[in-house]
Amino acid sequence: MSSDSPTVDVHAHVLLPALQQLVAEQDPAGFGAQQELEVRRNGPESMAASGRMIKERWPQLTDLDRRLADMDAQGVDVQLVSPSPSHFYYFAGEELGLKLAQEANQAVRGYVDRAPDRLHGLGLVPLQHPGLIVEALEHAVLECGLLGVEIGSFAATPDDPARSTVELSDPRLEPFWARAEELGALVFLHPFGCSLDERLDRFYLANTVSQPAENAVALSHLIFSGVLDRHPGLKVLAAHGGGYLPTTLGRSDHAWKVRPEARGCAEPPSSYLKKLYFDSLVHSPAELRALMAAAGPAQVLLGSDYPFDMGSDLPVDEVQAAGLSSDDEARVLAGNARALGISAAAALTARPTT
Template sequence: MHIDIHSHVIPPRIVDAIAADPKGFAARIEGHGASRRMVHDQGYAYPLFDEFVDPAAKLAVMDRKGLDMSIVSTAPPMFYYWAEAELAAKAARLVNDGIAEMVASAPQRLRGMASVPMQHPELAIAELERAVSTHGFKAVEIGTTIEGVQLADPRFQPFLRRARDLDVLVFIHPYYVGSKAGLESYYLTNLAGNPADTAVSIANLIFSGALDELAGLKILAAHGGGYAPYQIGRLVHGHAVRDEARSLTASSPKDLLKQLYFDTLLFDPQALRFLIDLVGPDHVCLGTDAPFDMGDETPLASLAAVPGLTSREEAAIVAGTATALLG
């Protein structure tokens, strides 16, 4: 099988709710048919491609790409991390129930990831438990930061601990609504900002001792882990020479990094070769980031272009790792 572990949807349930109450959800739906788009009050706008909302369209694209199964997660603007408790919990329920409906239309080919209101940790735990018990989800997608607060912050430890205890995969994905300071030009908020956010999130999880405390937690980092795998030597050196970097953990940053999992979204065969060699093929999963334009339209060809790729490595990356993570 070929399994895509990084594929996005925006369930019709949440789209309809936003259309009915644009003020309450701080977003609106503009246009009709193929020209529909989601516009957030914070300034972020994007097309509502059919693949976001229609399982049949998702399956058609999967067929074109040679994919047998997709593990679908919501588009990050649907996290609603800025919202007060009532709206945040409502948005997460709409997303999760909507994803469950989409998955139920093609249960042999689609699986769902939960979304939770991370800014309210107790509500996040409750919604994760509901998504697992009600919908059978085995993964949850969360931001690399929560409105600027790092995942390594102690307030999120109870949630991460509960995810570990439930044997749920935690998929960390960069999150923003609108541009970031200094990255307004050239689409750099996404091009450079997203991988930077992931790298900083991973570094904080490493140096804070959170990964030591949460041994056994399964974390999947989007976009090949951002910059973290390719600057791991710098983290190792810093841990050796700086008191600040080793004040909370004696563990090697490289050893901790190798406990994480990564998708293949690097767009360069040499970079992906380095990642596979660093963490092993059993810690790498196929990912497309569909249907965003920063996704990989030819994921199998991208993997085939990796120098010296063995059949064992390919088998792990296209299905074996994801199967082991999700059962």
């Protein structure tokens, strides 16, 4: 491994069984409602297949030695590890929601500390409670020394989604965006669940369609609301190549020109792609080349979604298969991560204390 140019995977997950046990014990009704919602959203066939997949990949999700061996086999030097999105638990009340985020932050820190030259970590925040989100962010970054936090595309409790929905354009999130910018914290956008619910409950559409659709909706909220204008130093990384958004922004640009209600951002929406970051997980060489062309070679980073079956077991090979220039390939595999402060050397630095 080259200490000055390690290959970095920015999209990898860890499962935290203790977190699930905590929420199931302290809010069994909310946890049960979330489980029921997942069954409705995914349908019985996909739920059964996902259950088998998790059982098969349990060692990769929980065992550090297996993770490091897989990284070696993939040619990945450093992983940025985030909790499985199933741990968002956005149905939790204020006290439990903050507690879950802090427990997740500490658990990820402990996991990363077992291999500090190979791992970085991201924590969680209770997106459903905007008034607590800055506290959780500071806990993740300042107290636990994580590089940032992972968030979903929206937050809505199962019992009353309309009343409690928090979109990324919500004005109540302004302090969060401001503090994340100030701290230089990375905000990793990873959808979990989709408001289309039962319309996607077969053929695994709850993942294959909902994830890229949710990315497009969430990023559009960020762009059109002017969040990226007000916080130009904000570092937002979108999973799954940003979903449907990056290569289909012509219609958004047209709306920005002709519709006054779409003029909440200062520039055409497509111009904001170069203010966002995207992982490379698009499962297609042609789509990766299109993402690079749309966002620019400085905005795309290697991502695998390790170890889930909708990820890539050979993420480096998939980037190399796209036929990028040698300079652009090097940026995706290492250089862009290094520019964001994700490197082997940084993993060994002392955690901040203030």
